[in-house]
Amino acid sequence: xxxxxxxxxxxxxxxxxxxxxxxxxxxxxxxxxxxxxxxxxxxxxxxxxxxxxxxxxxxxxxxxxxxxxxxxxxxxxxxxxxxxxxxxxxxxxxxxxxxxxxxxxxxxxxxxxxxxxxxxxxxxxxxxxxxxxxxxxxxxxxxxxxxxxxxxxxxxxxxxxxxxxxxxxxxxxxxxxxxxxxxxxxxxxxxxxxxxxxxxxxxxxxxxxxxxxxxxxxxxxxxxxxxxxxxxxxxxxxxxxxxxxxxxxxxxxxxxxxxxxxxxxxxxxxxxxxxxxxxxxxxxxxxxxxxxxxxxxxxxxxxxxxxxxxxxxxxxxxxxxxxxxxxxxxxxxxxxxxxxxxxxxxxxxxxxxxxxxxxxxxxxxxxxxxxxxxxx
Amino acid sequence: xxxxxxxxxxxxxxxxxxxxxxxxxxxxxxxxxxxxxxxxxxxxxxxxxxxxxxxxxxxxxxxxxxxxxxxxxxxxxxxxxxxxxxxxxxxxxxxxxxxxxxxxxxxxxxxxxxxxxxxxxxxxxxxxxxxxxxxxxxxxxxxxxxxxxxxxxxxxxxxxxxxxxxxxxxxxxxxxxxxxxxxxxxxxxxxxxxxxxxxxxxxxxxxxxxxxxxxxxxxxxxxxxxxxxxxxxxxxxxxxxxxxxxxxxxxxxxxxxxxxxxxxxxxxxxxxxxxxxxxxxxxxxxxxxxxxxxxxxxxxxxxxxxxxxxxxxxxxxxxxxxxxxxxxxxxxxxxxxxxxxxxxxxxxxxxxxxxxxxxxxxxxxxxxxxxxxxxxxxxxxxxxxxxxxxxxxxxxxxxxxxxxxxxxxxxxxxxxxxxxxxxxxxxxxxxxxxxxxxxxxxxxxxxxxxxxxxxxxxxxxxxxxxxxxxxxxxxxxxxxxxxxxxxxxxxxxxxxxxxxxxxxxxxxxxxxxxxxxxxxxxxxxxxxxxxxxxxxxxxxxxxxxxxxxxxxxxxxxxxxxxxxxxxxxxxxxxxxxxxxxxxxxxxxxxxxxxxxxxxxxxxxxxxx
Numbered sequence: 001x002x003x004x005x006x007x008x009x010x011x012x013x014x015x016x017x018x019x020x021x022x023x024x025x026x027x028x029x030x031x032x033x034x035x036x037x038x039x040x041x042x043x044x045x046x047x048x049x050x051x052x053x054x055x056x057x058x059x060x061x062x063x064x065x066x067x068x069x070x071x072x073x074x075x076x077x078x079x080x081x082x083x084x085x086x087x088x089x090x091x092x093x094x095x096x097x098x099x100x101x102x103x104x105x106x107x108x109x110x111x112x113x114x115x116x117x118x119x120x121x122x123x124x125x126x127x128x129x130x131x132x133x134x135x136x137x138x139x140x141x142x143x144x145x146x147x148x149x150x151x152x153x154x155x156x157x158x159x160x161x162x163x164x165x166x167x168x169x170x171x172x173x174x175x176x177x178x179x180x181x182x183x184x185x186x187x188x189x190x191x192x193x194x195x196x197x198x199x200x201x202x203x204x205x206x207x208x209x210x211x212x213x214x215x216x217x218x219x220x221x222x223x224x225x226x227x228x229x230x231x232x233x234x235x236x237x238x239x240x241x242x243x244x245x246x247x248x249x250x251x252x253x254x255x256x257x258x259x260x261x262x263x264x265x266x267x268x269x270x271x272x273x274x275x276x277x278x279x280x281x282x283x284x285x286x287x288x289x290x291x292x293x294x295x296x297x298x299x300x301x302x303x304x305x306x307x308x309x310x311x312x313x314x315x316x317x318x319x320x321x322x323x324x325x326x327x328x329x330x331x332x333x334x335x336x337x338x339x340x341x342x343x344x345x346x347x348x349x350x351x352x353x354x355x356x357x358x359x360x361x362x363x364x365x366x367x368x369x370x371x372x373x374x375x376x
Numbered sequence: 377x378x379x380x381x382x383x384x385x386x387x388x389x390x391x392x393x394x395x396x397x398x399x400x401x402x403x404x405x406x407x408x409x410x411x412x413x414x415x416x417x418x419x420x421x422x423x424x425x426x427x428x429x430x431x432x433x434x435x436x437x438x439x440x441x442x443x444x445x446x447x448x449x450x451x452x453x454x455x456x457x458x459x460x461x462x463x464x465x466x467x468x469x470x471x472x473x474x475x476x477x478x479x480x481x482x483x484x485x486x487x488x489x490x491x492x493x494x495x496x497x498x499x500x501x502x503x504x505x506x507x508x509x510x511x512x513x514x515x516x517x518x519x520x521x522x523x524x525x526x527x528x529x530x531x532x533x534x535x536x537x538x539x540x541x542x543x544x545x546x547x548x549x550x551x552x553x554x555x556x557x558x559x560x561x562x563x564x565x566x567x568x569x570x571x572x573x574x575x576x577x578x579x580x581x582x583x584x585x586x587x588x589x590x591x592x593x594x595x596x597x598x599x600x601x602x603x604x605x606x607x608x609x610x611x612x613x614x615x616x617x618x619x620x621x622x623x624x625x626x627x628x629x630x631x632x633x634x635x636x637x638x639x640x641x642x643x644x645x646x647x648x649x650x651x652x653x654x655x656x657x658x659x660x661x662x663x664x665x666x667x668x669x670x671x672x673x674x675x676x677x678x679x680x681x682x683x684x685x686x687x688x689x690x691x692x693x694x695x696x697x698x699x700x701x702x703x704x705x706x707x708x709x710x711x712x713x714x715x716x717x718x719x720x721x722x723x724x725x726x727x728x729x730x731x732x733x734x735x736x737x738x739x740x741x742x743x744x745x746x747x748x749x750x751x752x753x754x755x756x757x758x759x760x761x762x763x764x765x766x767x768x769x770x771x772x773x774x775x776x777x778x779x780x781x782x783x784x785x786x787x788x789x790x791x792x793x794x795x796x797x798x799x800x801x802x803x804x805x806x807x808x809x810x811x812x813x814x815x816x817x818x819x820x821x822x823x824x825x826x827x828x829x830x831x832x833x834x835x836x837x838x839x840x841x842x843x844x845x846x847x848x849x850x851x852x853x854x855x856x857x858x859x860x861x862x863x864x865x866x867x868x869x870x871x872x873x874x875x876x877x878x879x880x881x882x883x884x885x886x887x888x889x890x891x892x893x894x895x896x897x898x899x900x901x902x903x904x905x906x907x908x909x910x911x912x913x914x915x916x917x918x919x920x921x922x923x924x925x926x927x928x929x930x931x932x933x934x935x936x937x938x939x940x941x942x943x944x945x946x947x948x949x950x951x952x953x954x955x956x957x958x959x960x961x962x963x964x965x966x967x968x969x970x971x972x973x974x975x976x977x978x979x980x981x982x983x984x
Contacts, residue, residue, distance in 0.1 A: 070853030084564035
């Protein structure tokens, strides 16, 4: 752990240093170090603050799920289960205990009554064990996450990369040619992209590339566990041909938003004084845009990308369903329908963790993008 | 010492490799004697002789195996017979396990693992004689080797029943065996109680000899052989389960006794079954592999079907989606592949029989009669469903689907039927629906329920112009809580949208389970004569008398009391590629792929 933190500090220092150089600001070494130290403290503080937030979230979801009418074992199909069967199931999953004890068990695991923990699924979330799923009898939640999160993350990462490439270029392109026909065309494309849901784009791409042109498979994902390092797919042809359509579907709808944001923000920045100054001192247009304007205009984009990345990595129900991808999106919906308390609790917890990390990452990126931002 | 053993293993591995690479591609049985030397610390050398029958199948190249490509519509909740619920699991289990009885294409009970059975005169003792040539097999997924793990015996059946009922297994299905003596007592026992073992042994199932199993029931139940066909009382391998616990159904650990064995189960992603060469009728099984990804969206499955990636639409995947039906039916090629089969299912509306104004039988009759079932089936559901005028669908033992019942809701001339409905409502004191108040129809959230409800709402509005009918929907589990008989009448809607698929094809699973006043009776229907008839039919052993009793019961429920409004009997909406040349479709699902035939060359050509 220590070494990871050291490593992060080193990186941050490097960023800071590089950034300062590029802006040719004169600061002595001592103040650079000071800034690194402040940054480091800031990060530690943020991490510490997020712990009570996460605990509060776990508690809220725990209570809210149990407040919904209907329980996990009330029915099989459309019929109610006999009380004895329900009692057996409740004993097995400990839902017959008082809520307080259940919550402590959820946090600390079976240690509450046996003094030790034997099986996976009974360790409690404080040890990183998310528990047993009520509706997937063959899996612990850790197993469900370990097999579906990497797939969702692979798709999410590809889509966001695609969205950034398309969105940024379209946005910059439009902003630099403001109020000319290329601007109108790309704005039009962006509006279209935002308004057509992936529910439509997905089947359309399927129909075109799989059914008519017969180039790509209709559905399923081209990589399955075990993954390299637990999350990386083997980069086979199988993987890529299956990834193209879903990544395009998801990437296209994401890119539209990014394009519009980039355009608006860049337009605002190019009219600022320091850009005029840069031009006045005779810098080439390319240098003005790339080095000074673009970097600064990315702040709103980065602000959006953080949470967006978190949500996309967690899986998107619609795209995963259309393309039959065994990702995590469906569990969000299904676990609520099934009243699978541990599953939805575990998923929200992971989502929250990811959001915390992404937001922190965004905040750190600000410093690199804009020298005026500091955390004290 | 360790080195010695390791060396021995290495030699065994290499020799088996050599053997398997030398053999011709066709399966071959090799008898090998393995000598294992165990050296204990006290330097006592003992030699254990193990005799193993190993079937070595040099796995042919992947694409040369005759393969049925399917999709599976959800991750199975589990693959252990008698424990996990779900129709999809049932389909997969039917390919891998043989139970005592099964069903044929007419939903009649047929022998499977049992050769024949007899019932004592009092109907309490059922004796099943089992075939002695069925084996437990283990498939090693990495080598493709099948291993004979001994015969399937009566003890395995006993163990299967005990496991379904054991409260620590927490089976969802155990209660369906409560007709067996002592079953309920054991299933509801406290696992820590002293007499727990005694209660287990008191369950009325025992192995008379290796291949004879005897059940003792609480009371006569003519439908018992039917229950055993629905995936309960299936033998399971005791030793394997005791060794691995709930894990035992994973690929590589599982023992099966049916035509197919589990080769691969990547959770949430993919399942592959392969032909079991040691199965009794293996020579007649043509399809060697059944495989498919888990695809939850029906429209995705449909696209895969059209791209020739899968060979069929239907269990364990999806039926043809409603949105595609019109296109499929008009397309010259697709319409050839589209087929309907009857299911053991009925779609009906439940009146809350004790909620005014529906506590009046004339109101219930009027609302039942005002539904134009033929038009609904033709224009809304479009799956060649059969308009229903009784509860149990055709195929169930004791069903009453002839015109002797409910003919007034299925007249040839709908206008006359509507006139009759209006007359009944006027007679009840609500001419044109005036004074009925707000009528609420409640369904669980689902597009198809909503479409049907809107169509029926329009029919009612036309027949009773002054009635005020509202459609509401609730999330599934909330809906189920509302539907319970315990829910106070004022919180229940006037009409509940319901459908029922038989667990086993017998009227007992319909009239008795759904509308006995002491049961899970959504309609709050109560008629002592009806209760008496279904109770008597449940314990009657004479088929003729049972049929007569069920006719009485349905007549009371439908004609006399109009407790529910039957709407249609559902169908499977399936598609099969032309290269599936032979198939067997069961109304009970779990179609035996072992009896399918597939033109492999044609399929390969189409997929080029």
